[in-house]
Amino acid sequence: MDTQILNxxxxxxxxxxxxxxxxxxxxxxxxxxxxxxRIMFTISLKDEHAIKLFEEHIPVKWYKNYKKGKDLARIVxxxxxxxxxxxxxxxxxxxxPTTKRKVELMMKFFELVKRYKRLSKExxxxxxxxxxxxxxxxxxxxxxxxxxxxxxxxxxxGSPECSASAGLGSARREVENGGRTNGPHFRHPDSLxxxxxxxxxxxxISRPLRCA
Numbered sequence: 001m002d003t004q005i006l007n008x009x010x011x012x013x014x015x016x017x018x019x020x021x022x023x024x025x026x027x028x029x030x031x032x033x034x035x036x037x038r039i040m041f042t043i044s045l046k047d048e049h050a051i052k053l054f055e056e057h058i059p060v061k062w063y064k065n066y067k068k069g070k071d072l073a074r075i076v077x078x079x080x081x082x083x084x085x086x087x088x089x090x091x092x093x094x095x096x097p098t099t100k101r102k103v104e105l106m107m108k109f110f111e112l113v114k115r116y117k118r119l120s121k122e123x124x125x126x127x128x129x130x131x132x133x134x135x136x137x138x139x140x141x142x143x144x145x146x147x148x149x150x151x152x153x154x155x156x157x158g159s160p161e162c163s164a165s166a167g168l169g170s171a172r173r174e175v176e177n178g179g180r181t182n183g184p185h186f187r188h189p190d191s192l193x194x195x196x197x198x199x200x201x202x203x204x205i206s207r208p209l210r211c212a
Contacts, residue, residue, distance in 0.1 A: 014095065
């Protein structure tokens with residue numbers, strides 16, 4: 001692949017895109033919500049060349065929503081394997097510390113959340129803490145309607161099955177230490193082996209996490 005083009009595409013994404021995990025209330029889920037990882041960015045329809053380069057150099061499923069009257073397209077990547085592919089290709093070219101941290105958090109989320117695995121409450125709290133930090137890193141979510149993460153954590157830790165002091169404290173340490181109760185902080189993306197968490201298709205997630 002042309003590294004110059006990938007470097008340019010990474011710059012466009014850092015300026016116009018985000019790495020996020022949506023939290024959606026869902027009464028059919030065991031804990032009343034679901035988690036949906038997403039890659040999203042907005043690009044001008046006038047810049048068709050950039051859109052074509054993204055499609056040519058990053059072979060994933062692109063979902064496009066066109067904004068009426070604004071000549072803008074909102075690009076969304078939804079599937080787990082596609083998100084991993086996108087990050088695997090572009091992460092070596094990211095420059096902003098906040099973007100690199102988002103990559104670390106998303107990969108940690110994928111290590112934690114696996115298909116057909118029912119998360120424990122402590123693991124679910126770890127996932128919510130990842131979502132919370134991603135939001136804190138994302139400036140543009142200030143005016144967006146968001147599910148209250150602290151309220152969800154309180155709901156989980158307030159249950160008799162999960163101690164607030166032990167559950168939340170331990171989960172927070174897990175997130176801060178990259179999944180280890182005692183150990184170093186998340187490694188820098190340059191040293192991350194993204195392929196290590198690119199699970200086989202049988203273990204991949206192609207739909208939102210079922211918190212049930």
